[in-house]
Amino acid sequence: MKKLLFVLLLFMSMGMQAQTPLTLEEIYTGAFRAKGMDELQAMKLSNQYTVLNTDRSTRSQQIDLYDYATLKKISTLLDTKNHQALSEGIDSYTFSSDEKQILIANNSSPIYRHSFTADYYVYEVATKSLRKVLEQVQEPIFSPDGTKIAYAKSNNLFIYDLASGQSTALTTDGEKNAIINGITDWVYEEEFAFVRAFDWSKDSQKIAFIRFDEREVPEFSMDVYGKNLYPNQERFKYPKAGEKNALVSLHIYDVKTGAKKEVNLSQYNDFYIARMRWTNDANVLCAQVLNRHQNNLDLLFIDGTTAVAQVVLNEKDKAYVDVTDNLTFLKDNSFIWTSEKDGWNHIYLYDKTGKLKNQVTKGNWEVTAYYGFDEKTKTVFYQSTENGSTLRDVYRIGLDGKKKVKLSNQAGTSAATFSPNFEFFIHSYSSATVPPTYTLNQAKDGAQVQRIVDNSALTEKLKKYDLPTKEFLVITTEKGHQLNAWMIKPKNFDATKKYPVFMYQYSGPGSQQVANDWLDTNDYWFMMLAQQGYITVCVDGRGTGFKGAAFKKCTQKELGKYEVEDQIDAAKVIGSYAYVDKNRIGIFGWSYGGFMASNCLFKGADVFKMAIAVAPVTNWRFYDSIYTERYLQTPQENPSGYDENSPINHVSKLKGSFLLIHGTADDNVHVQNSMQMIEALVQANKQFDWAIYPDKNHGIYGGKTRLQLYTKMTNFIKEKL
Template sequence: MKLVYGLLALFLTASSVLTAQQKELTLEDIWNGTFRQERLESLQSLNNGKEYVVLNFDRESRTSSIDVFSYKTGKKTKTLLSSGDLEEIKYFQDFTFSDNESKIILVTDLEYIFRRSTRGIFYVYDVNTKSLQKISDQKIQEPTLSPNGEKVAYVHENNIYVKDLSSEEITQVTEDGEENKIINGVTDWVYEEEFSFVKAFEWNKTGEKIAFLKFDETEVPEFSMDVYGTELYPSKHTFKYPKAGEKNSEVSLHLYDVSENEISDVELGDYNDFYIPRIEWTNDANVLSAQVLNRHQNVLDLIFVDAETNEAEVVLNETDEAYVDVTDNLTFLQDNSFIWTSEKDGWNHIYHYSKTGKLINQVTEGNWEVTNYYGFDPKTKKIFYQSTENGSINRDVFSIGANGKNKKRLTDNTGQNSADFSADYTYFINTFTSATTPSEFTLHLAKNGKLVRKIQDNKALLEKIAEYKFTPKEFTTLPVNGNDLNMWMMKPPNFDESLEYPLFIVQYSGPGSQQVSNSFYSTNDYWFQMLANKGYVVVAIDPRGTGFKGSDFKKVTQNELGKYEVEDIIQAAKQLGAREYIDEENIGIWGWSYGGFMSSNALLKGNDTFKMAIAVAPVTSWRFYDSIYTERYMTTPQENPSGYDENSPLNHVEKLKGDYLIIHGSGDDNVHVQNTMRMVEALIQANKQFDWAIYPDGNHGIYGGNTRFHLFTLMTNFIEEHLIINPNTKSSL
């Protein structure tokens, strides 16, 4: 605890030093790495439970190493491998162990395809022989070692391959893969984006079988984007993208017998137009689990497949009037009973089921959310998890008996606590951060949370921050439309309540999201701080529809995205504008993606409240967005046309009064630039003046080279031009 209080004191000292002694925070500082945090990269426990490994990169020699540390002493015991000792590669970007830790896959020359998907050149390092073996001369996707480390499966050009590492024999498992038609073993665009996974194949426990998904996207409509690049003629990027209400890929489940070199098809049941968002082998090598979701995403079945007979049985069914979230917390225990998380009582909690799907007991309960499941210790029968029991903006780590008794809080500090447990659940490394504390890493005993020692902190970052003007966030709630909305506020230095300040609202507001959390500065937060230093009161708000306050609060926006969230933001702005220190004639709003959809609607529907808005990469009609995300909250446009159109900014352009800046990347594969082009055309036809910017070939993140610096300079200039600071206020800074 002394460490935390010391860091807090240092941060507050940074806020109280005389302004004349401090530097002005600039965009150059934000984007040149001045405020970079130190982290434990690729932290993971070794199977022995006594050691953990991290990835280190030596900037001077430009080499990578996997270093081993003792939990007990905290000392480095050895370097497992260093690229400096390898002739074939200069450095590697990440690594993955086989289950038995005899082999390590090293990642090099990595390139992104979409948000999560990559391809690269991969090597296998043999820990015992210290030899290195290239998997393929071609760039491949998702190489995964068999449990014993003897084989590696991977995907190349939409087909699955298996390589025997001893004989170097390569077997092509599938042969029908074809771009924009058939995909084997990795997901299509919409699964990757909305179900958050890429690798769609899994080895069973013995390495004898591989389960995989096949996507037939032949009939999925294509989307194309011009890529301007540097050549004389632009090229065209064409890919399958199912918009709301359009044809999805047909997905199917298959089993590959490695020794027999045979593929069999799995008939899951009488489903039509469905998703398979997760597959996972159980502890029984012949039993595969699959989560199957209907297109409306309000019915989810957990299915067990007998890999010997290919028979499928539903063992668990979940339904919801709105939608059912896919769980990433499915965990099979030694007896093949399983842990499951669900919102079925109105809050996300842990449940324990038998191997036949019979409920054994609800492990956690209360008006709070389980936000992460860490695992089950078979020796102590304890379950470890993270939750919001200390308030929705905070996270703590807990243990509880599998019977739901003897719950214990294992973390003390208020803020964001997340844990990485040793393989035997003796220790955990806690990562803690709060609004005033950058990431610090400490070692604790899992049985009681007792601090063993400090591993690493970011005191140097706080010392750097002390050179600048920083004003800590003030957390509170704002009563709006019958709900207490989470909010933080950044005030200018030397804030004087007798003066009036322009208000700048930042938000995202998407379903289940959270902007207001007790955590340290993100890159955007430094920008917000810079704006506060210039004389703006900056506020972040989480309206109805956002997460971690129960399913009723989150799912109230169902079928009407952009209605209740916008009502809350407008009302919040009005209430804040009524405060004596806020200039109600100078209120602005900013958002990116869903936040851009929101800022656009707020400026239009709240045209008597907001003076200006910036929308970056906004959705302007949910008709243009992908099927999985949009239909989860809106069903299809055919079923719910009014829900799609009544809250689309395209249909409210005639209400524009304030200053509007809309920004998009022309290469955005996620929220297509089509959204902005349609908005621009609607504004032109309504004879409304506005500002806009297109970043050539920029994706949804709009970054690369000098791009982010240029973008944030553009937005800062727009704010300063249109959200006017009172001369009396400016003189006080």
């Protein structure tokens, strides 16, 4: 009997040793990074695509051309080892319309989240010649005829003539923190997610651009400490909720004559130009104009000669209207548009006058990506949540809304890049248990032709870690709300034990954290915590996305109220599980999630034992106008919506352990949020922990920063939970 017991214990010991523990060093130095297809671009004039490949042995990069039908490499269009000027690599590249020239960016220098300056080279595909054309400029783009490049520099717009090598200024009044031509200001870039605010007409004869007058926008200052004796101070225009925005105007420049016309938008007051581009008609410009509350959107068509605008489509909503990037013009200038107007995001077809022709997709599910329209077969290709809000599948459907075909067949997250002739698509797929794979599939029925890239090496590498899996579930709160969730339990889970629970969430409007796709870096951290005896849970509460407009927009004017209720109520449900120690529940979040974690610990003081808040908004009055007012309107109109839901006003309720973290160079959620929170906590005589990262932005990274940060957070969890 003793011998049998010894053998059994030895066997169990060997089994336990088989699980190699994850380390923070591995996680945050990219040891588990999945392979992908970098800079995949479908060509427009041939049934081909390009990929930016890297040869680590020669420390070079190649833009390689492949055939969609066979996946065979046709040629290497450019190899950096043949061009000393590109020895530092290729940051990005774009083709001219005729695909005979490539505009290549390198030596990029970031500005904010999306914006950067870079040096640019033009590469002639036929002659393999490379020449530097522009230094440290923004957003250059070929004219459709391939003879010129429009670009921005120092808040002005220019046209570079490829034949003469000369630049012509379109504007001359650009000035830092005053006037910006053709590039968005800080708040547009962050919240409307675009930088290039200029566009060529299809005949290369005109350029339309947005001008920002931000002279009356309040200025924010930020110290940059560096290593010098005295710090530098960065100053930039940042409109906080209720403050003045930049005055925007829309202009059309005639390339031949140099004449400029301003589009008459005098019917609008305190408005946003959220999108702008030329249509297929070379003389028709379109723009999406939003009122300040963002609950009224006009799609304008503007005559390129007279600069006269007319409204062709209007959308209103009691909460807000989302700007769409899925506006697609057909040959006759009729257009495809996506909208939530029936309560779910769907595809609509309008004629060129704005008259509705057809609602293409319908149902209690959301279109999550629009992939394109095949003129030959009158077919639309898209991605949706038709099989569940945590899943993504690829479909084709007739423009008349008939003959729908599901093109993906694996439960998880599928996405597609279609060939120019819409005969094939590159199918990317992953799930919580399957790392990303890329296959070639037929567009008519989704049938797989062959595999392109998989991550079998990563799968094999992970075997020794014997990682736990994400379990997907629906949590029903005491109030009856059904919320998507995932849970990661220790691999050696024992239902008779009581486990501490570490909750993670983001919870921002329209966001989603509970999705059946491959692991991100945080997921490996959560699994490391599971190896150390913690259960990790993520819950998407009310206000998050992909479950219809009503679910997403119910938080309107009360940002943070219902989301916090749902996290507290979900924690109570989880705490009732027999295997959970309800006295040891913690919560963590970053940015909006940091705002949530703070509020949950303060308002749910009897539920949560600890919280970690990274880069949190602590008072919505401190955050930018476009984002905050979309959901709360202005502080002048809705003061209680701001103050009742801002954690800085609830510090007196703190009972548990609190770790507050922020970077001093956060241009997005200013460190002011944490500094004022710290003062409020001090004056409430509350003990807490905090960490400030000098000169780090909203992402808090660089060098060993992430490793040090996650080590600090891990130690805090072990000590306090």
